[in-house]
Structure formats: C-alpha cells, structure tokens
Amino acid sequence: MKELFALGLGILFSLGLSAQPDFGFEVKPYKGAWLEHYMHLHQNPELSLMEKETSAYLYDKIKSLNYVVRKDEKGYGFVAILKNGLGPTLLYRTDMDALPIEEKTGLSFASNAIVEDAYGQLQPAMHACGHDMHMSIWLGVAEYLSKNRHLWGGTLVLVAQQAEEIGQGAKMLLDWGLYRLVPEVDMAIALHVSPELPVGTIGLREGFMMANVDMVDITVYGRGGHGANPHETVDPVVLAARLVLELQTIVSREISPIKPAVLTVGAIHGGSKGNVIPDSVVLNLTLRSFEEEVRAQMLSAIQRKTQALAMSAGLPADKSPKVHRRDEKVEALYNHPPLVQQLREIYLDSIEVQGKDSTKKKMAKTPVVEVDPQMVGEDFAYYGLTEEQVPIAMMWLGSVSKEKYLQSQFGEGYLPPLHSAYYSPDYENTLLFGVQAMLKAITGLMHVDNGKSLRERARSQQRSGR
Numbered sequence: 001m002k003e004l005f006a007l008g009l010g011i012l013f014s015l016g017l018s019a020q021p022d023f024g025f026e027v028k029p030y031k032g033a034w035l036e037h038y039m040h041l042h043q044n045p046e047l048s049l050m051e052k053e054t055s056a057y058l059y060d061k062i063k064s065l066n067y068v069v070r071k072d073e074k075g076y077g078f079v080a081i082l083k084n085g086l087g088p089t090l091l092y093r094t095d096m097d098a099l100p101i102e103e104k105t106g107l108s109f110a111s112n113a114i115v116e117d118a119y120g121q122l123q124p125a126m127h128a129c130g131h132d133m134h135m136s137i138w139l140g141v142a143e144y145l146s147k148n149r150h151l152w153g154g155t156l157v158l159v160a161q162q163a164e165e166i167g168q169g170a171k172m173l174l175d176w177g178l179y180r181l182v183p184e185v186d187m188a189i190a191l192h193v194s195p196e197l198p199v200g201t202i203g204l205r206e207g208f209m210m211a212n213v214d215m216v217d218i219t220v221y222g223r224g225g226h227g228a229n230p231h232e233t234v235d236p237v238v239l240a241a242r243l244v245l246e247l248q249t250i251v252s253r254e255i256s257p258i259k260p261a262v263l264t265v266g267a268i269h270g271g272s273k274g275n276v277i278p279d280s281v282v283l284n285l286t287l288r289s290f291e292e293e294v295r296a297q298m299l300s301a302i303q304r305k306t307q308a309l310a311m312s313a314g315l316p317a318d319k320s321p322k323v324h325r326r327d328e329k330v331e332a333l334y335n336h337p338p339l340v341q342q343l344r345e346i347y348l349d350s351i352e353v354q355g356k357d358s359t360k361k362k363m364a365k366t367p368v369v370e371v372d373p374q375m376v377g378e379d380f381a382y383y384g385l386t387e388e389q390v391p392i393a394m395m396w397l398g399s400v401s402k403e404k405y406l407q408s409q410f411g412e413g414y415l416p417p418l419h420s421a422y423y424s425p426d427y428e429n430t431l432l433f434g435v436q437a438m439l440k441a442i443t444g445l446m447h448v449d450n451g452k453s454l455r456e457r458a459r460s461q462q463r464s465g466r
C-alpha cells in the first residue's frame with residue numbers, strides 16, 4: 001500500500017481539512033448511542049470462536065429493531081433479516097473477534113481485558129483489527145435502515161460472523177446453511193477499517209483485493225549429537241538455515257515477476273543449548289498469492305527444495321523434511337467488478353446530488369480512492385465462493401485522523417498498522433462517516449430493478465485466476 005501514500009496530500013486536500021464528507025443522512029440524533037456501542041465493544045474484546053458476549057450484545061440490539069434473527073447454534077454467528085417490499089436481497093457482514101494482543105494505545109477507554117482463548121489459555125485481548133468499529137457501524141446501519149424504510153426496498157440480510165482472524169467464521173456460517181436460510185442473496189458487501197487511509201475516504205478495487213493465505217510447517221530432521229563433534233552428526237540447524245535462504249529463491253527466481261507472491265519464514269524452533277546438536281528443527285511459513293497456479297507452484301517448489309536438502313545431506317528417505325500444510329488456508333478475496341462499479345457510481349453520484357456541478361469540483365469532493373490489492377487475507381472471500389456465486393465487494397474505510405494523516409505525509413509520526421497494539425482509529429469520525437458510507441451504498445444498491453441483473457453480469461464475468 002506504499003503507493004497509497006503517494007496519493008497522500010492529494011486525498012487530504014481534496015477532502016478539505018475541516019469538512020467531513022456527508023451523504024445527507026440524519027445521523028446526529030443517534031450519535032450518542034452508537035458511540036456507546038463502540039466503547040462497550042472496544043472494552044470487551046473476545047477472541048476467535050469465543051465471541052459469546054459480543055454476539056449476545058449484537059443479538060439483543062438487533063432483535064429490538066424488529067429483525068428476524070436466526071442463530072447458528074454450533075457457534076456464535078447469526079443472521080438478522082429485515083424485509084421491506086420489493087427489491088434485491090443484500091447481505092452485509094460484520095466480523096466480531098478480537099486479537100490476543102495487549103493494548104498499548106494509552107486511550108482512556110483502552111481494553112485491559114484478559115480472556116480465555118479457544119484452547120483454554122488466558123490472554124490479553126484487543127480489537128486491534130477494528131472489528132469493534134465494524135460492529136458499531138453495522139449496528140448503526142441496522143438501526144437507521146429499520147427506522148427509515150422509505151429509503152430502500154428489498155430484503156436486508158445482516159450477518160454477524162465470528163472467527164475471522166483464524167479464517168474459519170465465514171465457512172462455519174456457510175456450512176450451517178446460511179444461503180439456504182435466507183432469501184436468494186443478490187449481492188454481499190462488507191467493509192474493513194484502513195489504518196492508512198484518512199477518515200472520510202473509501203477504498204475501492206475491482207478484482208483481487210486480498211490474497212490466498214497458506215500456512216506451512218516444515219520439520220527438518222538431522223542426527224543429533226555433541227556440539228564438539230559435528231562430523232558425527234547431521235546438523236539440522238545448518239540445514240534449516242540453508243533452507244531458509246533456498247526458499248527465498250522460489251519467489252525471486254521461479255515465480256513470474258508480474259505475479260504477486262510472498263513466502264515468509266516467520267518462525268524457527270530448534271535446539272536447546274549451544275553445545276548440543278538437535279535432532280530436528282521446525283520452520284513455520286506463510287505463503288501469499290492471488291492465482292491458484294502461483295499457489296500450486298510455491299507449494300510444489302517447497303516440496304522439491306526440502307527433498308533436495310535431505311539428499312544433499314546424505315539423509316535416508318525417511319529423514320526427509322516433513323512438509324505440513326495447515327488447515328488454516330484462506331482463499332483470495334475477489335471483488336466482483338460490476339458490483340464495485342455500481343458502488344463507485346453511487347458514491348460519485350452523491351456529489352452531483354449535492355449540486356456540485358463543475359467536473360473539477362465533483363472530482364475534488366469524491367471520497368473514493370482506488371486502492372492496490374494487499375497480501376493479507378480476509379475470509380469474507382467465502383461468501384462469493386459458494387455454488388450460488390453471489391457477487392461480493394469489500395471496501396476499505398479510512399480511519400486515520402486528518403492530523404495524523406497529514407503528519408505522516410511529511411514523514412512525521414507513525415501510523416500503526418492493523419494488528420498493532422497501538423492501532424486506534426479516529427473513532428468518532430470513522431464511526432459516523434462509516435455508517436453514512438454504508439447507508440449510501442445500501443440505499444443506492446437496494447432499489448427495485450437492481451439485483452438480478454447484477455448477478456447475471458457477475459456470473460458472466462471472466463474471473464481471472466480462478
């Protein structure tokens with residue numbers, strides 16, 4: 001996203017330093033209640049698969065807004081449905097989980113929660129990925145649309161999903177039968193806070209938005225012994241060190257330079273003492289890609305290089321390194337171009353509606369930023385990967401205060417990324433703009449003649465790399 005910074009000042013000046021873009025929804029009367037949701041959720045984070053109280057909080061609020069709610073009894077995910085006459089069926093998803101990180105933002109309402117993880121271990125917890133903001137915006141949208149039904153038509157399907165951070169929650173809901181329990185879904189949308197874009201901006205992209213994620217563990221075997229007599233051993237520490245470097249040549253020398261790929265060795269575990277050569281060393285890797293072909297190429301190169309390593313060390317076949325692909329993979333997130341095109345039109349259109357007629361002014365006020373894809377993963381991808389072929393789109397929502405953003409453009413200050421103990425959005429502005437941005441998108445998409453045609457267009461689109 002470095003390129004984003006190049007857009008830097010341009011974005012900020014185009015937004016105007018003081019004015020917050022406004023889509024004309026009367027959200028002020030709700031502000032207090034919505035901020036309360038945010039404070040509560042921020043201070044009460046729960047980890048993946050453990051979102052019991054979070055889910056109950058959302059459930060109670062949404063039930064009181066006259067939604068029909070159905071719960072996945074195997075977990076804490078649920079779906080809330082509101083029918084409002086003719087129009088398409090739109091699914092809008094929020095995630096609910098926090099991360100095992102001790103918050104260091106220094107905020108007066110910082111989380112100091114210590115909670116149990118899914119393995120029964122106590123962990124500090126923090127909403128370092130902004131899912132508290134996602135939920136607060138989602139609740140705000142749910143309330144506003146329930147109370148202002150003249151603004152839209154169709155069926156709203158609001159999904160509260162758990163366990164996004166471990167890439168399991170979306171699959172759990174879809175396996176539960178989400179798409180069979182609700183009317184036929186014409187489109188699905190979601191947003192994610194951006195730690196790089198200034199508040200008041202929306203990042204859009206057609207096509208691949210986030211990457212395939214694979215987690216691979218490699219156990220390198222050797223023959224242990226005394227550190228003073230390495231010639232009597234096969235040293236797996238040396239083999240592992242060589243392997244780390246060898247693996248780096250997969251992306252740099254084997255994958256086409258115009259196809260994005262990442263191979264990171266994030267952890268090495270082996271040995272206990274300086275004078276003991278261990279029997280084995282374990283490497284933990286993550287792989288990122290967009291195209292299936294690139295993904296397969298990386299996985300097979302890892303196999304080949306590990307086999308070659310054992311052979312070069314003179315190890316027998318049964319001492320070849322063991323490559324284990326964890327069941328933690330996430331598929332790449334593909335934003336359906338026709339849906340993104342509609343969203344872009346909806347946001348640009350709003351500028352005209354406000355009476356800014358000159359082209360220059362129209363461009364100057366647009367809150368939309370075209371963004372690059374990222375190598376992180378998002379399990380929202382799965383809502384578009386079932387046999388129903390639902391068109392999906394995820395948007396970035398700027399969350400950096402304008403002051404901090406401006407400083408960062410001059411090389412001052414530091415913008416903490418997502419998953420950082422220091423990440424904190426400009427919460428009040430992000431929340432109010434986020435609700436407005438979602439209301440703008442949903443009321444723009446949910447009108448009588450939209451939906452079916454979008455589905456058809458999405459289905460006929462060539463989806464590159466799939």
Ligand SMILES: [Zn+2]
Nearest residue numbers: 129165418419
């Ligand atoms: Zn995250």
Ligand SMILES: [Zn+2]
Nearest residue numbers: 129130131192
């Ligand atoms: Zn996230």
